[in-house]
Amino acid sequence: MKQDFLKYQAQTGPTPLGIEVSHARGSYIYDLDGKSYLDFVAGVSANTLGHSHPKVVNAVQEQAASYMHVMVYGEYAQGPAVELAKLLAQQLPEPLSSTYLVNSGTEAIEGAMKLSKRATGRGEIIAAKHAYHGNTQGSMSLMGYEERKKAYRPLLPGIKFIEFNNEKDLKNITTKTAGVILETIQGGAGFIEPKNNYLQKVKKRCEEVGALLILDEIQPGFGRTGRLFGFMNYHVTPDILVMGKGMAGGMPIGAFTASYDMMAQLKEAPKMGHITTFGGHPVVAAAALATLKELTTTTLIKQTLEKEKHFRSLLVHPLIKEIRGKGLMLAILVENAEVANFLVLEGMKKGLILFWLLFETRAVRITPPLTISNEEIEKGCNTILELLNEWNNQNVN
Missing domain, CATH: 3.90.1150.10 (Aspartate Aminotransferase, domain 1)
Known part of the structure; x- marks a missing residue:
């Protein structure tokens, strides 16, 4: 083999x-x-x-025996995806109430970037040096390592970088900035935690200039840091939350969550501002629902x-x-x-x-x-x- x-x-x-x-x-x-x-x-x-x-396996088997893919995302009401999104909303602080389910963490990053541009009408995204958010073209554009990117240029324009935990760099977040995207804990850079209320200070600066804070919880999320999501350790709530990896107990999934009003902007002007065929797949959503229930009841x-x-x-x-x-x-x-x-x-x-x-x-x-x-x-x-x-x-x- x-x-x-x-x-x-x-x-x-x-x-x-x-x-x-x-x-x-x-x-x-x-x-x-x-x-x-x-x-x-x-x-x-x-x-x-x-x-x-066993609870994840049973959820997968039972759902697969009932129905699998029936329609592209967002057209039919399917129990596992609806229940998952509802339970997530019940576990998250306001205004994080509306979840878009996709197939992977990097796809969720792409959706979050688009949503920040749509919601603010701005084009600039700020990421952190030494960041890693995935390997699709948009996510790679946020990567802080040129040697990993140069073979695939040109990448997305309008990306700027700040240094994680460096408060002096916050001045670079301006009225041109649509979103600031940060890993709650920097992963590829060496599992670096935010210090001195750094994430709170980033959020405050975003509020001052009308930018959105996007937190990448693809690794820290789903209980890994002692809270359901890592940001809960640092007393800050993002405008857009990105998740993936551990969300479905080993099944392929990702998601991004924001307020209902913000997420609704993807529905029109133009229609289908974000779309996926297999996002919210009922078998995967059933696995994620079983995982989330186990985490929140034990x-x-x-x-x-x-x-x-x-x-x-x-x-x-x-x-x-x-x-x-x-x-x-x-x-x-x-x-x-x-x-x-x-x-x-x-x-x-x-x-x-x-x-x-x-x-x-x-x-x-x-x-x-x-x-x-x-x-x-x-x-x-x-x-x-x-x-x-x-x-x-x-x-x-």
């Missing part, structure tokens, strides 16, 4: 990890040889409830902060320079990229799945399912410490 994977399936990089997946349950992935891998990555923050969670979200403490208490080693992030959105920073690579590649050999961050080469991602147990945390952390000791032993001067 691996040979066919490399031959027939287009690749995203030159050296894929290449695990030949047989099945996955809970916190584990199993390969065709029966080897188990403890998953500290959760499909890059997507498998919120672990692999094959203590899983609250547990993430206790599990964070457990990780931090265990991951103490001279080669670990810092642990960034919040809840179960964590990154360990080691001495250099070589140590990070060693952890990821050798960890896989020992049955532990770790992964890199996009731009911070010294970082190793730890974003396990929210359902991970304390025993599984201890098992994986012990493997990390063993690997770091091996590195030290192999690199003694």
